Amino acid sequence: MNPLPAWTDDDQMLAELKSLRRMFHQRPEIGFHEFWTTAKICEYLSRLNCTLFYGDRLYENFPEPALLSQWKDNITDRVGEDEHTLNWIDQLNGRTGVVAWIEGGKPGPTFGFRFDIDGLPIAESTEKTHRPFSQGFHAINGNMHACGHDGHMAMGLVLARLLAEQAPRLNGNYYLFFQPAEETIFGGKIFSKLPFVKGIDYFFAIHIGLIPSRDVICGLSFLADKRYQVSFRGRSAHAGAEPEAGRNALLAACVAVTQLYALSRHSQGASRINVGQFSADNAANIIADKAQFELDLRGETNAICDYLDRRAGEMIRGAAQMHAVEADMTFVADAETAVNSPELMQAVKNACLDIGIEEEEIVESFLVSGSEDATFIMNEVLRNGGLATYIGLCSPTYGGHHNETFDFDEDLLARGVRLLYQLADTIMDKPRGKI
Amino acid sequence: MNPLPAWTDDDQMLAELKSLRRMFHQRPEIGFHEFWTTAKICEYLSRLNCTLFYGDRLYENFPEPALLSQWKDNITDRVGEDEHTLNWIDQLNGRTGVVAWIEGGKPGPTFGFRFDIDGLPIAESTEKTHRPFSQGFHAINGNMHACGHDGHMAMGLVLARLLAEQAPRLNGNYYLFFQPAEETIFGGKIFSKLPFVKGIDYFFAIHIGLIPSRDVICGLSFLADKRYQVSFRGRSAHAGAEPEAGRNALLAACVAVTQLYALSRHSQGASRINVGQFSADNAANIIADKAQFELDLRGETNAICDYLDRRAGEMIRGAAQMHAVEADMTFVADAETAVNSPELMQAVKNACLDIGIEEEEIVESFLVSGSEDATFIMNEVLRNGGLATYIGLCSPTYGGHHNETFDFDEDLLARGVRLLYQLADTIMDKPRGKI
């Protein structure tokens, strides 16, 4: 390993990471609306020795155009932007996200690193004990980086700078994916279709937070997830005058809910079923002709999730038949689960030890009972013979993920950059599959 | 009206009625097993001037033989019978029930009177306050005339005697139907197919008990009824080891039950839904592959009952689909409702007044929330242009119908016979439809 540049001294690199993180923190944009965010990423990367793919260049000839169809005409608020940023936004041509490509001086494996860039529609806390507020870098646009993606972007940009500067002496080449719309589990599926993904040998995703410690997790697993909007259509009737003429969509929906939760447990692993939202809006004295709810199904494996999916469909159609109404399930979103490559998990462990992380702080694996769409990219890499793992960069989160008081320890961002760089540096000399 | 014979003086006729009622009361036989009962009826009637139809003579050339199919090989206990009764039983050739035909001296309308003859599988009370027990005429064979059919038979036989004796001076002819298997709502449907029924101009059924008073009801209505055995077949699996491999028939059946009761009320009248029996017999740790229950549906009109029938089928198939199991509905029994002819209801009222019943004791109509299979015969009469009504001969019932302490006031049997005879006598001169 060659000496790193001076700015990677602890203080300087951390200062840059914090500055970037806080810039992004103040202006979160929700999934598929990350125009300003993408512009700022492009602006930073454009000063480095790397190739950028964004806007039409990124999405033209996209293999499954239907996937992109829900993502257009998102109007971005251009008020108050400087000329330079506006110029970048214009170049995006209505689509967010960017991929940076850095070519090493010598041939070697192809690396992929993924950083997600979207925020959440949560109003940030203005309590004094919430550090972003008390230190004046909280968001005021109604959205919030309440899941650490601001930190992910900061790590991604600084890693890009480091790789770009060290490129001449590196064997291999590096794709850095700045992915939109993770929270809505949409962007990962789209990015998994990008042509660069097929050629990746070693792929890493990283997330900050998770366990309230300073551990590093070598392989995070997630639940596979499927979401549907389920709607029932019956026939309204006056509930007093002629109830038998009605076909009660609300009652059918309630029956479906009560039994969806009763779908059998699966012997091969955890499953989850939830209905968090339900609505029917007829008057009190009218048999409801419409009712709808949102269904969330998860499984520890893709097969378990598929099992729930198939059985939930039977459930819903059966409940509709019971009350002689019609049911529709509209797909909302899904996420896969991915199996982390044991070789890369081991490589993460080794890299941790290399950069001075204590063995007690290294956790082999952890199942997160949430969902992630980087798994789509991981599975595409795995299907094409590459290896992949999802790293957990643990940090206290104060209010917890997706809470209005979410925060993390910024010092850990430097640990993240060093770990990812160390992985690139260590693995680069090894032929595919021989790490 | 001509003078009646001496034995119809209050005391003598009542003594005969009581004697007959108590004879039948001591030996109740359940539906399609009324061999001794039928034999005793034949024995009595055979001494009168009337024509009897029983055994092969009654059922040969029956238009829907399938209806008779469940009614064979009922073995009767012949122990302890006298020769004469045994002889009658032999002539029944395995089928119970008898029709008596009495022809008047002059032409006139055709009357039908129906009396049901079966008992119930109820062990009779041996409490001192239960009169049949304290007076020594209770049943000891495990069955019980707990619905008054013993009294109905007594009235039918005495009415036959009266009509037969008065026949020379009567215009018209008279069918007296001694019908089996009313409690299981089977016999009425069979009797409705008998060829005699089509020609009847005026049809009367009568029931004792009902309202705890001494009123006479001119037109009793009943709920239409459909009964099904519903069974679910799924797939068993070890509930611990591989629950997802099971298809839970028990759970599907429970869902069906919870929603069958939730079938919509009907604006056109009363409806009833019940599941009184349910069984599933797998071990505690096995997903149940079989479950079954018995479903009882009733409606104030045949249309309401049909509505429930159609919707219950959707319910059950839907519940099966929800849990990916199969469902079958096996028809068990049904009963129709019938609309009493207003002209005959008026005739009943007039006849009541004629025989000295006070106007305050005459009730126009009453809806019984039970079922009756005389309605099949009534509807067949009505379809063929005749008139029909179902008379209620109210009496205190002490324990209530179908209760082990059921009893009634025997004095009222004389009132019943007089009323029916009065109807025959009054109407006989009137052409069809002009009463």
Add this chain to the structure above:
Amino acid sequence: MNPLPAWTDDDQMLAELKSLRRMFHQRPEIGFHEFWTTAKICEYLSRLNCTLFYGDRLYENFPEPALLSQWKDNITDRVGEDEHTLNWIDQLNGRTGVVAWIEGGKPGPTFGFRFDIDGLPIAESTEKTHRPFSQGFHAINGNMHACGHDGHMAMGLVLARLLAEQAPRLNGNYYLFFQPAEETIFGGKIFSKLPFVKGIDYFFAIHIGLIPSRDVICGLSFLADKRYQVSFRGRSAHAGAEPEAGRNALLAACVAVTQLYALSRHSQGASRINVGQFSADNAANIIADKAQFELDLRGETNAICDYLDRRAGEMIRGAAQMHAVEADMTFVADAETAVNSPELMQAVKNACLDIGIEEEEIVESFLVSGSEDATFIMNEVLRNGGLATYIGLCSPTYGGHHNETFDFDEDLLARGVRLLYQLADTIMDKPRGKI
């Protein structure tokens, strides 16, 4: 019967009725917001020889002030009113409804007539086939008189004029109740507490529409009604990460709904149960901590409605316990059923015949499967020894009650006025209870 004034000739009276009806039709106001409507009624009545009770004079010393509490600060739109109407609105002091008192020239019984005055929040049809639209008197304020209250008011005002003009020769005195908020079943309960009600000997309510015929119904019955807002409170939790920590309010509410419909039928008459509106608004991946629905319970008798009420409470508390959540039932509204006095029903029949209605057009009684709050007033009259009946003035309704194309035959308004006047005129000489 004395000669009536010239203006009650068919054409003139009908012209006045139509003119009034169409004026009200163009400006419907929903319950407790009938300020302009009340002002117009007051304006008309103030020209007659009668005493008016409105605003503070009507509601001061109201015996149950809590009942009035939900009815304040309803701001009325005063734009575009003429000075005179504005003056009346000011005098209402924030409360709608008016009672007119007309005193006859000689002592006699006290009569009450009730007319409801509120409209519905329904946008009126603008189809060419809808007569109010094609003839240019439809409403354009988003509300609609889609239940005929415009016609009721027209009849009430013309009846008032007739009674006031004939007063010198009449025995008795007459209260005309112009009642607000019938549609929300609130105003009737309030009016039933007015001190005038206790003294009424003969009370009549009247409704147009109902059966699509030109019949008159002597006694309309309604279902008793109770409405509740039912809310469940549980505990939210991440449905993937820690589902067992949640207490699922949505699931409890669904269980309650599925079983509320399964509440047992009642042998004493019709019952109705409905849930038309349901909402829960958590995210798809959150166990719902809140859910609510609106429950509507009806019974053919007050006792049946009370039975449903008691059982529904057990149901809801039980469902909450099943899922370890809390449930609350907030009373929304209720309506009673009332038993029409047979003597008054007979009086209505006689009055119909007197004014030339054919016997075939007179219907004794009819059960409406809806609810009415005039029943509160009727029951108060009955409790104080008076008689009451609810008259149905049948008319085709085109689109049906509460439909955007509702309309009725205006000619029938004259029939209504004549009938009510005839009742007053016929009964006035008879002492209480001797009609």
Add this chain to the structure above:
Amino acid sequence: MNPLPAWTDDDQMLAELKSLRRMFHQRPEIGFHEFWTTAKICEYLSRLNCTLFYGDRLYENFPEPALLSQWKDNITDRVGEDEHTLNWIDQLNGRTGVVAWIEGGKPGPTFGFRFDIDGLPIAESTEKTHRPFSQGFHAINGNMHACGHDGHMAMGLVLARLLAEQAPRLNGNYYLFFQPAEETIFGGKIFSKLPFVKGIDYFFAIHIGLIPSRDVICGLSFLADKRYQVSFRGRSAHAGAEPEAGRNALLAACVAVTQLYALSRHSQGASRINVGQFSADNAANIIADKAQFELDLRGETNAICDYLDRRAGEMIRGAAQMHAVEADMTFVADAETAVNSPELMQAVKNACLDIGIEEEEIVESFLVSGSEDATFIMNEVLRNGGLATYIGLCSPTYGGHHNETFDFDEDLLARGVRLLYQLADTIMDKPRGKI
């Protein structure tokens, strides 16, 4: 390790094992009825140099006599027994099971080995492909050793012979528990209370079958289990005549079942819920006043099982309240889960390697989705400072556990005996907790 006796040569020991296994296989006895079985075990052991505890000597002064209360008056069929066996049966005095104590020549740790002895109420297959049938040693008494307990007993007896013969040279002493009633998860709880258990340093249970391989599993885990008989009591009523008077126990039970399955998944591990048996026996036209079902709850940890237990109670009480009926839960049986001691798991692995089992055939741990009551004994040992593990001796099982064609490879019985002996021999020199 000293030389073993000649009869432990592969062929001879296996012949003895087979002979014993086949003897037991032909005469299975269900839980708490293992009189003949216990007699045969005693007969064999009585010829060895060991101390036996059975009958009164085993159960007198039992610390929780209530536990024994359900186990008396089990009449054993003595027909056809020889004198000697009958004599042993008499000495059992109505209670089955036996403990053998073998004392080594030198002081050392105390070992416990558990073998279960009961069969299942399953009729054994008479298909030609079922080896016990084709080779003539199948059971014909309606019961079956369909879970391998016949093999367990054979291993236990041969291990006893080996330990008894080698005793003079062994440090330590050895308890062999021949436990009744494992299938009904009753006997383990009883044996866990025996005074010998508290003093055990190293405890081993062993099971044959499981994974269809020839692996050895060093630590088997089981689900914790609780079983209840749940009964509902309501009030019967005629479903047609007066349904509202009923309190529907069947409907309440169905609601409970539908929601018990919907109890939330648990983030800490697997859970299972099942209702395999349900009964209600009213007539079709009677609202059911009684209904009952059997409930089986399981969890991967005792805490999860307790969670289900607590929530199921709320569910059942809530369902009862919904339908205004009473509910009772009667405890039927339970089983705990136990955490295998890592030190003993390692010792099993070492012993496997010692006796020549390949590393690939050694499986560290395995979760069985069934229940076991040896866990009660294990937990008692662990609570008292000892170590415990449950060994899996894998074998193909042909039809699967509890299936009428269940069988296993008898050759593996020798592997089992050698492994257990090796464990005793290896560990004996090590002080408690220092293996």
